[in-house]
Amino acid sequence: MKDDARNGEPSVLTLAQIQERVSRDPFANSLGIELLELREGYSRAALTVGENMLNFHGLPHGGAIFSLADAAFGAACNAHGQVSVALNVTIHFLAAMPAGTRLYAEATEESRTRRIGLYRMAVTTEDGALVALCHGTAYCRDELLTAA
């Protein structure tokens, strides 16, 4: 573990520490989104669609599905240790599932330069049926994720 406390510099986070940080994401936690896996440029997260996540048609709300995908996106692009924020995301809604369905979002890196990363987030059911497909562009700041 890096610790520069002696010279007053905040310590840079390790991947395990980033995973712990991401796992405490307040909004993701409030919805019950779980971070299952995290590597540089990759993550997998899950969410069980509750009755409180339906829309007025009785289908999973786009906002709930997006939130799962966005959580996976934020995890994957920040796993490099550089503070990264979303510039934009396009989501395609491909299938509707009943309440109670367990959904998985897998984020993979399509491309990454010093400043800009492109990520694909596929949202599927347990048996692999595609529910939604997203692409998100991340802006990577010069700033590193630190313990401070």
Next chain:
Amino acid sequence: MKDDARNGEPSVLTLAQIQERVSRDPFANSLGIELLELREGYSRAALTVGENMLNFHGLPHGGAIFSLADAAFGAACNAHGQVSVALNVTIHFLAAMPAGTRLYAEATEESRTRRIGLYRMAVTTEDGALVALCHGTAYCRDELLTAA
């Protein structure tokens, strides 16, 4: 009020009834999203960003902002009385706000044919600062919104 109960046909919803239906959206309610205004092809909704809607950077979660925009989108495109579902949405995140900020999403209709509608959702603060901008494509089914 249309009422075809006598011949067993489900009654088609009026705009006021659609507003009431949309206002009971479970996911929007769980986040505290309020539908402020609804007309055919237009809606305005609001959400106060709670501490539980932040991400692990301490900024409003993309999923919370998207959910507000998506709620406005769903309301506006269904206000015509035809069952409409989102095909895809692109969201641009333009500014970050602290917890406690009241956000407004205004959905307007850019274009609408028999089957396909395009909507713009602008998410702003109380004083009009642009926080996010979305465009969503809706698919309009032949089915009407009914009381059944």
Next chain:
Amino acid sequence: MKDDARNGEPSVLTLAQIQERVSRDPFANSLGIELLELREGYSRAALTVGENMLNFHGLPHGGAIFSLADAAFGAACNAHGQVSVALNVTIHFLAAMPAGTRLYAEATEESRTRRIGLYRMAVTTEDGALVALCHGTAYCRDELLTAA
């Protein structure tokens, strides 16, 4: 070859006939876009970036790269024999190449229902470097591609 001329019905196109039809696309031809491969839901096309396809920065014009991807998209989604038109496309520009570079666009089907198809178009160089990535939504009409 199907020929229903006797009863006055236009004959439905075979895949080979669709390939021939697509290969005569005026705009694709004017740019020198070649359709290399066509199957249901899949296509591959190529374009050599000419000096006349650069922008004022001296880089390949976004419009030229998009046109290649869009040509592959239109081919792949129409290869099912149903008249299909683009509703929207998102393109991510990932790398710039010098004039003279040969670019390939490969279109694959991410999802397809009776009415709506989602296609991924990856634009790469000969050695597989990703130049652009697109996703396009197609609307499939009831109408079939015919000889008429």
Next chain:
Amino acid sequence: MKDDARNGEPSVLTLAQIQERVSRDPFANSLGIELLELREGYSRAALTVGENMLNFHGLPHGGAIFSLADAAFGAACNAHGQVSVALNVTIHFLAAMPAGTRLYAEATEESRTRRIGLYRMAVTTEDGALVALCHGTAYCRDELLTAA
């Protein structure tokens, strides 16, 4: 006119010089796209859809419409004098027009920070009918447009 030739530094372009530079865009010129107006964050361009810009359905090719919108986008975001490149663009195709139609693209700035700009490009006919709607994200480099 700024001219730092004496000390060997390339001179920074004025708006009039940027307009002249953009007007010589090879791809735009090859299609007959005209830059009608240019201000910081704003531009208007026009294109008459030729027979050679149709697709195999006989409708204006998505690539031609996109190219017009993209030309307006590149002009508007570079008019600030900072070298700006497109990260991504989403285009919605809203109506089809016959060959011979004169199309106009108007680019306006939705948002701009030091690094990232968001632009709306509306493509219309002479009488204002909406043909396509795009949003594009530009990345603004530290580099200025120079005469060199």
